[in-house]
Amino acid sequence: MRIVIVGAGPAGLYFALLMKRQDASHEVTILERDGPDDTFGWGIVFSDQTFDYLRESDAPSYAAITGACEKWDNVDIVHRSERISVRGNRFSGVARIRFLNILQDRCRELGVDLRFHQPVTDLPALPRCDVLVGADGANSTVRRMREPLFQPTIEHGRNKYIWLGTPKLFHGLTLTFVDHPTGVYAAHSYRFDSATSTFIVECSEATWRAARLDAMGEQETCAWLEEIFRDHLGGQPLLTKNFVKWLNFPLVRNARWYGDDVVLLGDALHTAHFSIGSGTKLALEDAIVLSQAFARAQTSAAALPLFEEMRRPRVEQYQQAAMDSLRWFEQMGEYMHLAPLAFAVEAMTRSKRVDVEKLKQRDPVFAARAAEFLTGDQEIKSALGLDKRSGDQENL
Numbered sequence: 001m002r003i004v005i006v007g008a009g010p011a012g013l014y015f016a017l018l019m020k021r022q023d024a025s026h027e028v029t030i031l032e033r034d035g036p037d038d039t040f041g042w043g044i045v046f047s048d049q050t051f052d053y054l055r056e057s058d059a060p061s062y063a064a065i066t067g068a069c070e071k072w073d074n075v076d077i078v079h080r081s082e083r084i085s086v087r088g089n090r091f092s093g094v095a096r097i098r099f100l101n102i103l104q105d106r107c108r109e110l111g112v113d114l115r116f117h118q119p120v121t122d123l124p125a126l127p128r129c130d131v132l133v134g135a136d137g138a139n140s141t142v143r144r145m146r147e148p149l150f151q152p153t154i155e156h157g158r159n160k161y162i163w164l165g166t167p168k169l170f171h172g173l174t175l176t177f178v179d180h181p182t183g184v185y186a187a188h189s190y191r192f193d194s195a196t197s198t199f200i201v202e203c204s205e206a207t208w209r210a211a212r213l214d215a216m217g218e219q220e221t222c223a224w225l226e227e228i229f230r231d232h233l234g235g236q237p238l239l240t241k242n243f244v245k246w247l248n249f250p251l252v253r254n255a256r257w258y259g260d261d262v263v264l265l266g267d268a269l270h271t272a273h274f275s276i277g278s279g280t281k282l283a284l285e286d287a288i289v290l291s292q293a294f295a296r297a298q299t300s301a302a303a304l305p306l307f308e309e310m311r312r313p314r315v316e317q318y319q320q321a322a323m324d325s326l327r328w329f330e331q332m333g334e335y336m337h338l339a340p341l342a343f344a345v346e347a348m349t350r351s352k353r354v355d356v357e358k359l360k361q362r363d364p365v366f367a368a369r370a371a372e373f374l375t376g377d378q379e380i381k382s383a384l385g386l387d388k389r390s391g392d393q394e395n396l
């Protein structure tokens with residue numbers, strides 16, 4: 001089979017290597033716009049369960065990835081400068097570029113034809129193939145060029161966010177909230193190697209404008225945010241990479257997932273807000289399920305519908321959880337009056353997929369503290385009004 005993949009992100013690379021593993025005679029070509037060491041963003045997090053899938057799918061890359069990861073089990077919620085730790089949330093963090101380099105090496109080892117600095121602008125000009133995979137991210141060119149086929153909808157989150165780094169090492173996934181005269185700021189931070197943490201900041205557009213962040217350049221932006229989070233950064237600076245500007249998170253969905261031997265994968269197909277740390281996981285799982293569909297059905301005509309049938313329900317479940325989490329961050333100002341413990345419970349249950357029982361299983365000490373408060377505190381009672389909140393996802 002001849003397979004052409006547009007985009008060497010997690011989805012494209014993992015699908016390529018799985019197809020080569022399945023049958024070394026497949027001709028697999030990846031066309032990537034950037035170079036092998038260019039990437040946006042800093043570190044990414046995974047829930048532990050992701051790794052079970054990776055181990056079963058390709059043991060060598062699994063071993064390299066886990067060897068490159070920082071691991072922790074705490075989510076820390078920092079509100080009014082009080083840190084509340086919730087344990088039992090298994091996460092791993094890795095530098096995005098390190099992760100991509102591992103997958104690139106594995107692709108080369110298996111004989112994937114990896115072509116960098118090859119921006120795709122025109123689908124008919126692509127090499128002939130049995131299946132074309134659009135794994136070219138949230139702003140997918142493949143999707144745009146076949147818009148009538150895929151019928152995408154792209155909404156944007158209301159908050160502004162910026163993806164920064166810092167040498168301050170945050171052990172665990174730390175969510176820091178700061179109430180400032182210009183508005184409320186949230187930082188999502190975690191260490192992903194021995195020297196660096198990811199530091200993503202989000203705030204409402206009103207806050208962003210009140211702070212004049214719309215008019216600031218790179219240095220001013222970092223200086224402003226270093227001041228906002230001064231007590232939490234311990235004097236360390238914020239770092240930029242190819243100064244990524246403030247963005248609104250794009251919520252991508254597609255009415256159709258495939259057609260005419262073209263299929264979308266990863267962020268080109270669906271996005272999930274970074275606050276549930278699942279975008280890369282979903283991209284990798286897409287690759288696994290699409291390769292399984294090909295193993296069962298052999299031809300594109302049979303494999304692509306099977307892929308959608310096997311995958312769509314799970315993706316929609318995650319997108320809903322991610323949407324609930326995104327909306328929570330858009331309304332975070334409404335919770336700032338809560339005491340730190342009540343606030344932490346609200347934050348931990350924001351995706352509506354983590355309930356009291358799950359918190360008890362993860363961290364009985366935290367759950368007991370919250371329960372003790374619960375008897376007397378109406379605010380906590382309403383924060384814990386979780387009887388309708390339940391689900392099966394592991395780390396949302």
Ligand SMILES: Cc1cc2nc3c(=O)[nH]c(=O)nc-3n(C[C@H](O)[C@H](O)[C@H](O)COP(=O)(O)OP(=O)(O)OC[C@H]3O[C@@H](n4cnc5c(N)ncnc54)[C@H](O)[C@@H]3O)c2cc1C
Pocket residue numbers: 006007008009010011012031032033034041043044045046118119120121135136137138139140141162163200265266267268272274277278279280281282283
């Ligand atoms: C702020 C932020 C934080 C995040 N944090 C996490 C996290 O902690 N954990 C997590 O799991 N996920 C996280 N994500 C999501 C994650 O980055 C994506 O879900 C994931 O990268 C999707 O993989 P992908 O392969 O589908 O797309 P991408 O990683 O976007 O890769 C697409 C590739 O296609 C290439 N490309 C694009 N257009 C063309 C073209 N025309 N021709 C050729 N090549 C092209 C691009 O250069 C890129 O290499 C985060 C996202 C954001 C925005």
